[in-house]
Amino acid sequence: MDEPIREPSGGPWPRRPYWVVGLALLGLVMVMLAIAFVADRQLRPRLSVDPAPTPSLAAAATSPAAAGTSNPANGSSSPLSLEQEIEEAYLRYWDVYSEALLNLDTSRIPEVAADDELRRIEEEVGGLRNRNEAARINVTHDYEILDITSTGGTVYDEALNQSYTVDPVTKTSPEGTNRSEILRDLYFFEKRDHMWKIVKSYRVED
Structure with a gap:
């Protein structure tokens, strides 16, 4: 027959009141919560900001100040990124x-275009002139900048085109x-003489 479990030598096991154990556990939980609160305040970002959408031509053209970040203390602007x-x-x-x-x-076209794109625009203007017409450009852009390097880049644009021909003198249609x-x-860009210029463009057919 098995013998009953005996207390270890040296006397009976000490027995602490339940309320003492409860207070000790409560104190431990409070300390852990305080540590977690401090860590959360230190590690989380101060603000959560979603990326801004790419601006349309109309929005960007009316905001020339957005080209650089001004420093009001000395009036200087921070350098632009390649994009x-x-x-x-x-x-x-x-x-x-x-x-x-x-x-x-x-x-003024050589300021912004070169090579194939320069020739294309010159031919387009020549064709309008031969037909005794001009064109008023009305385009809403939805573009994305791709494949950026220090010497080149590509822009893909899905534009709503509402342009129309006008009389070359009165500018009315x-x-x-x-x-x-x-x-x-x-649109394919290259850097020429420290200036970004479009050197060619392709129409993407459906």
């Missing part, structure tokens, strides 16, 4: 290109302005 440089060059390209088609004047279409184009 910001290409975006600024792309929007400027559209300003100069629109002006060229409206005024039938390609004198007798045909109205109801035509619209979605154009999908790729």
Whole structure:
């Protein structure tokens, strides 16, 4: 027959009141909660900010101050990132290109385009001039900047095109302005003489 379990030599086991054990556990829980609270305050970000969407041409063109971050203390601007440089060059390209088609004047196109793109725009303006027409550009952009390096970059744009031809003198259109279409184009940039220029563009067909 098994013998009953005996207490260890030296006397009976000490027995602590339950309330003492409960207080000890409560104190331990409070200490752990305090440590977790401090760690959370130290490690979590102060703000949660979603990335801003890529701006449209209209929004960016009316905000020239966004090209650099001004320092009000000394009036200087922080350097642009490569993506910001290409975006600024792309929007400027559209300003100069629109002006060229409206005024039938390609004198400023070399500021924003070179090689195949320069020749394409010169031919386009020449064709308008031969037809005794000009063009008013009305485009809403939805673009993305791709494949950025220190010397090149690509922009893909799905643009809502509502451009129309106008009289080269009065700049008005007798045909109205109801035509619209979605154009999908790729624009290839290269850095020439420290300036970003579009050297070619392709229409992406469905």
